[in-house]
Amino acid sequence: MRAAQFSNSGEGNSSAKLIKNLLIISIIADVAALAASAFAGFGWAYIIPIGSLLLLAVVSYVFLTRGNLIPAQVILPSSLFVVITYIIAFPPGYGLHDINLLAYAVVISLASLTLGQRGAFAFTFLIILAVMGIGFAEIRGIIVSPTSSLTLPISPVAISIVVLAIAFIQRALINLLSESGERAQISEKEVIERNQKLQEFSSNLENLVQARTTELDIANRVNEHRAHMFQAIAQVTRAIISTQNLQDLLPQITQVISQQFDFYHVGIFLLDSNNEFAVLSATNSKGGQKMLDRGHKLRVGQIGIVGTVAENGKPRIAFDVGMDANFFNNPDLPETRSEMALPLFSSRQQLIGVLDVQSVEVNAFSQDDIQILTTLTDQVSVAITNARLYEETQKALLESDLLYRRNIQTGWAKFTRAQKLSGIRKQGVKANLLFEPVELPGSQEVTHSGDIFQKKADQDDQNTHMTIPMKLRGEVVGLLNIKTDGDREWSPDEMDIINAIMERAALSIDNARLLAESRKIAEKERVIGEISSKVSSFTNRDNILQAAAAEIGRVMPGAEVIIQLQKKNDQDR
Numbered sequence: 245m246r247a248a249q250f251s252n253s254g255e256g257n258s259s260a261k262l263i264k265n266l267l268i269i270s271i272i273a274d275v276a277a278l279a280a281s282a283f284a285g286f287g288w289a290y291i292i293p294i295g296s297l298l299l300l301a302v303v304s305y306v307f308l309t310r311g312n313l314i315p316a317q318v319i320l321p322s323s324l325f326v327v328i329t330y331i332i333a334f335p336p337g338y339g340l341h342d343i344n345l346l347a348y349a350v351v352i353s354l355a356s357l358t359l360g361q362r363g364a365f366a367f368t369f370l371i372i373l374a375v376m377g378i379g380f381a382e383i384r385g386i387i388v389s390p391t392s393s394l395t396l397p398i399s400p401v402a403i404s405i406v407v408l409a410i411a412f413i414q415r416a417l418i419n420l421l422s423e424s425g426e427r428a429q430i431s432e433k434e435v436i437e438r439n440q441k442l443q444e445f446s447s448n449l450e451n452l453v454q455a456r457t458t459e460l461d462i463a464n465r466v467n468e469h470r471a472h473m474f475q476a477i478a479q480v481t482r483a484i485i486s487t488q489n490l491q492d493l494l495p496q497i498t499q500v501i502s503q504q505f506d507f508y509h510v511g512i513f514l515l516d517s518n519n520e521f522a523v524l525s526a527t528n529s530k531g532g533q534k535m536l537d538r539g540h541k542l543r544v545g546q547i548g549i550v551g552t553v554a555e556n557g558k559p560r561i562a563f564d565v566g567m568d569a570n571f572f573n574n575p576d577l578p579e580t581r582s583e584m585a586l587p588l589f590s591s592r593q594q595l596i597g598v599l600d601v602q603s604v605e606v607n608a609f610s611q612d613d614i615q616i617l618t619t620l621t622d623q624v625s626v627a628i629t630n631a632r633l634y635e636e637t638q639k640a641l642l643e644s645d646l647l648y649r650r651n652i653q654t655g656w657a658k659f660t661r662a663q664k665l666s667g668i669r670k671q672g673v674k675a676n677l678l679f680e681p682v683e684l685p686g687s688q689e690v691t692h693s694g695d696i697f698q699k700k701a702d703q704d705d706q707n708t709h710m711t712i713p714m715k716l717r718g719e720v721v722g723l724l725n726i727k728t729d730g731d732r733e734w735s736p737d738e739m740d741i742i743n744a745i746m747e748r749a750a751l752s753i754d755n756a757r758l759l760a761e762s763r764k765i766a767e768k769e770r771v772i773g774e775i776s777s778k779v780s781s782f783t784n785r786d787n788i789l790q791a792a793a794a795e796i797g798r799v800m801p802g803a804e805v806i807i808q809l810q811k812k813n814d815q816d817r
Contacts, residue, residue: 260308260313263304263313263316263317263320263357263358264305264308266320266357267301267304267305267308267316267320268305270301271298271301271302271305275298296323296327300319300320300323301319301320301323303315303319304316304319304320307319316358317359317363320354321351321354321355321358321359321363321367324347324350324351324354325348325351325370328345328347328348332345332378333378333381351371352367352368352371355367355368466612469610469612470612472505473505473613473616475504476500476501476504476505476616476620477616477619477620477623479500480497480500480501480620480623480624480627481623483496483497483500483627484623484626484627484630487631488630488631488634488635489635490525490628490631490632490635493627493628494525494628495526495527495528497526497620497624497627498510498511498512498526498527498528501528501601501617502528502529505601505613505617507601507602507603507608508529508577508579508602509527509528509532509577509580509601510527510528510599510600510602511524511526511527511528511529511532511535511599511600512524512525512527512597512598512599512600512624513541513542513554513597513598513599513600514588514597514628515544515554515595515597516541519544519595520543520544521541521543521544522541522544522550522551522554522597522598523539523540523541524536524540524541531574531576531577531578532577534576535574535576542554548571548574549571549585549600550585550598550600552585553585553586553587553598554587554597554598557587557589557595558587559585559586559587559618560584561582561583561584561585561609561614562582562583562584563606563609564582564607565580565581565583566581571583580602580603580604581603581605582602582603582606582608582609583600583601583602583603584600584601584602584609584614584617585598585599586598586599586618586621587599587621588621588625588628590628590629591626596625596629597625597628599620599624601617648717649719652716652717652719652721652754667681667682667722669682684723685699685709685711685725686709686711687711687723690711690712690713690720690723691720691723694713694715694718694720695713696710696711696713697709697710697711698710700731701730701731701732706729706730707728707730708729708730708731708732709725709726709727710725710726710727710734711723711724711725711726712725712742712743712746713746714746714749714750715746715747715750716750716751716754721750721753721754722750722753724742724746726742774795775796775799778795779791779792779795792807793805793806793807
């Protein structure tokens with residue numbers, strides 16, 4: 245009863261389905277056989293057993309539908325065995341020569357399907373007993389059929405051997421099918437296991453791909469962030485190289501840092517001359533601009549993170565400003581959640597300011613941000629130092645240039661006063677020296693502006709005038725006037741030649757002036773040296789005073805020279 249043992253298992257369900265299908269086929273076949281027997285007029289000899297078989301099949305089906313598998317397993321092959329035996333053994337059956345004897349093979353098959361191998365051999369044994377009994381009854385004349393005379397003693401044995409052979413062949417086939425089924429199950433399990441492994445591999449591969457994709461995304465974001473950092477460094481470097489003015493340089497730096505790092509506010513504070521306040525000097529945000537307009541400054545060491553850094557010169561980072569006691573809650577920057585302040589040092593490691601960076605996010609600063617901004621602060625510090633040096637140098641150059649211009653003006657004023665000659669007038673081949681200044685057209689305008697003056701001919705004056713300044717290192721030291729008859733236009737080449745001549749003339753005159761001054765200074769030094777030599781040659785006071793008075797009188801002939809030594813009383817001491 246192997247099939248009954250699995251009534252609640254998957255195999256039991258398969259057996260139930262199989263028996264159910266066999267019962268349905270049996271019922272249909274029985275109904276068809278009854279109809280055929282009635283139609284052919286076989287009589288009750290066939291109708292009764294077929295009807296009994298139909299009844300048993302229906303009963304088995306009822307048991308099966310109620311969940312009772314065993315009655316159906318037993319009744320189905322048993323009823324068929326009984327009906328076949330009845331049809332063969334009793335008239336009008338033909339005994340061992342009846343064609344219905346072949347139906348015993350169906351009984352064995354049904355028993356094998358419903359009851360397993362043991363059931364098949366049990367019904368094989370019953371069939372052999374039935375064959376032996378029918379054969380013995382035919383030989384003894386107990387059962388008489390039209391073919392009883394043909395039955396030999398060997399016939400039941402031969403049929404039994406055939407039945408037994410059918411049973412063994414069927415068993416072999418079933419074993420073969422079972423082995424094939426087991427192999428199929430094993431193959432199915434292997435396929436399932438392989439599919440599971442493939443699914444696991446696919447899942448692992450998907451996870452790996454997803455992990456690698458995530459890593460690549462993170463790496464791309466990191467690389468992109470680093471690219472922005474390097475771009476910021478490059479832009480700050482370009483700004484430093486291209487701009488020397490602090491008022492232009494510092495706002496550019498704050499804009500670059502804010503754009504490349506996506507920071508809410510960037511400000512640069514510079515210490516005042518007394519190092520008492522950190523003064524906001526540049527910013528990028530609107531709130532910072534308001535602070536800049538009102539001259540925002542923080543007292544060093546007292547107010548805010550910037551004030552703290554301006555005092556100790558150490559970087560300070562507030563990843564959450566709400567947790568930092570030194571944070572200054574600025575109403576102009578209400579969205580600040582993180583703040584970083586980095587010191588700015590000069591080349592002599594002197595604290596000169598603070599770079600202040602603020603973000604609207606908590607924990608907004610990564611380690612890369614800190615490193616890059618530290619590098620930027622070094623560049624900004626160098627830029628501020630260089631810009632200040634540049635401003636100081638420009639200021640010194642401007643002062644030097646002003647002093648030089650004054651020296652030129654003073655020197656030329658002395659030179660022109662010392663010279664009796666004021667200029668020269670040339671017309672054609674005739675040249676006249678000028679000992680008094682001449683009023684020239686546009687002279688005052690040219691002297692003050694340093695530009696060329698031109699006056700075209702008109703009804704009052706039929707001549708064309710052009711007055712050109714004679715410049716020496718930007719200072720007007722003389723004038724050139726050219727007058728021609730009628731309306732005249734000077735070409736660019738003529739103007740270039742005139743300007744070149746005037747420039748060289750000014751340099752030559754200035755060289756002559758400097759040479760004269762040098763000679764005068766040399767003569768003065770020579771006279772002073774001679775007087776000093778004569779005076780220092782004496783050791784007596786009277787002789788020294790006489791020599792000094794004599795030398796001064798020689799230098800200034802006709803002048804009265806008095807040298808008097810001052811005497812002080814004890815009260816004056």
